[in-house]
Amino acid sequence: MGFAGSVSRVLRTGALALGVASVFAFGASAQAGALNGHALAYAGWTGTTAFDNGAGLSGTIDWTVFAPGDFPYAGYSPTAGEAVYAFQIYSTGTSSIHSLTLNEATGTGNNIGSFGDLGGEAPTASSIGAQAQWNFAGLDTGEFSSGLAFSSIKAPTNLFGVVLNGGGFAVALPLPVPGANDIPEPASLALLGLGCGLMLRRRG
Numbered sequence: 697m698g699f700a701g702s703v704s705r706v707l708r709t710g711a712l713a714l715g716v717a718s719v720f721a722f723g724a725s726a727q728a729g730a731l732n733g734h735a736l737a738y739a740g741w742t743g744t745t746a747f748d749n750g751a752g753l754s755g756t757i758d759w760t761v762f763a764p765g766d767f768p769y770a771g772y773s774p775t776a777g778e779a780v781y782a783f784q785i786y787s788t789g790t791s792s793i794h795s796l797t798l799n800e801a802t803g804t805g806n807n808i809g810s811f812g813d814l815g816g817e818a819p820t821a822s823s824i825g826a827q828a829q830w831n832f833a834g835l836d837t838g839e840f841s842s843g844l845a846f847s848s849i850k851a852p853t854n855l856f857g858v859v860l861n862g863g864g865f866a867v868a869l870p871l872p873v874p875g876a877n878d879i880p881e882p883a884s885l886a887l888l889g890l891g892c893g894l895m896l897r898r899r900g
Contacts, residue, residue, distance in 0.1 A: 729840070730814055731758035731784050738763040738779060738879070741852050741872055747859050749866035754789035755835075755859070757796070761852045761872050764881065769843060771811035778847040779879045781805070781828075781872060784814055785841045791861045792834040796844070798857045800828045804848045804874045811843040818842045828873075850874035 732744040741761035748754035760782050762768070767780040774780045787793045808824040817839060819830040830844050853875030857868045 729758045729784055729786070731760045731782055731843070734760040734762075736760070736762055736766045736768055738766070738852070745868045745871055747866040747868040748789070749864055751864055752789045752791035753793070753859060753861050753864055753866045754791075755785060755787045755793065757857065757859075757868050757871065758784045758786070759872060763879065767845075769811045769813040771813060772809050772843070772845045773807075774845070775807045775847040777881065778806075778849050779851070779874075780845050780847055781852070781874070782811075783841075783844040783871075784816065785835065785844070785859070787835040787837055787839050790837060791864065792836050793832060793859055793861060794834060795829060795831045795860045796841075796857055797827050797829040797860070798871060798873055799855050800824060800826060800846075800873055801855065802848075802850055802874045802876065804850045805846045806848070808846040809844075810841075811845060814843045816840045816842040819844065848874035849878055851877045851879040 732742060734742050738761045743759060745757045745759065762780040762782065764777050764779055767774050783796070785793065785796050803826055805824050805828055808822045808828055810818050810822070810830070812818065817832060817835060819841065820833055821831045823829050824846055828846050832841065835841060852872035854870035855873045857871045859866045859868060
């Protein structure tokens with residue numbers, strides 16, 4: 697099957713992620729940029745996920761999901777009315793990072809790209825379908841990517857991504873990807889907030 701085929705199979709089968717727990721690294725890292733904890737995150741969907749395969753391929757991925765109309769950066773134009781899934785990858789290991797791939801299982805992601813407001817190395821290529829992928833010339837120790845983004849009509853769920861170098865991979869878990877449910881329109885979110893506010897006033 698070959699290396700690329702093996703990684704593709706891992707991405708398509710979420711259950712296999714649990715079988716390779718030894719290459720997972722969870723939680724936040726001290727190396728966090730602007731996306732980790734962003735104030736405009738949709739429903740608390742922001743954070744940092746670490747990865748380490750124990751063989752030199754390690755780092756962190758900062759991420760935030762922005763509701764429709766809330767994406768605050770220049771250089772990337774979201775699809776109107778859709779959420780933006782934004783990421784930035786940092787290399788801390790001795791092995792150069794050549795790509796980040798997310799299992800975009802619902803196939804609703806579109807308009808993949810990048811933005812330079814956060815600095816970093818822009819991807820050399822990107823593509824989206826059942827997977828969202830950004831390729832790099834090589835992110836060496838201490839280097840990081842530019843902002844990476846795609847749009848979707850779907851609200852986020854937790855899944856995983858795969859970071860590749862020339863001959864190995866590391867799994868990053870969890871990372872947000874589009875789930876089964878539609879994300880509310882901004883007007884719907886405002887009405888929901890107003891309704892909750894009125895209910896609290898009646899109780900007070």
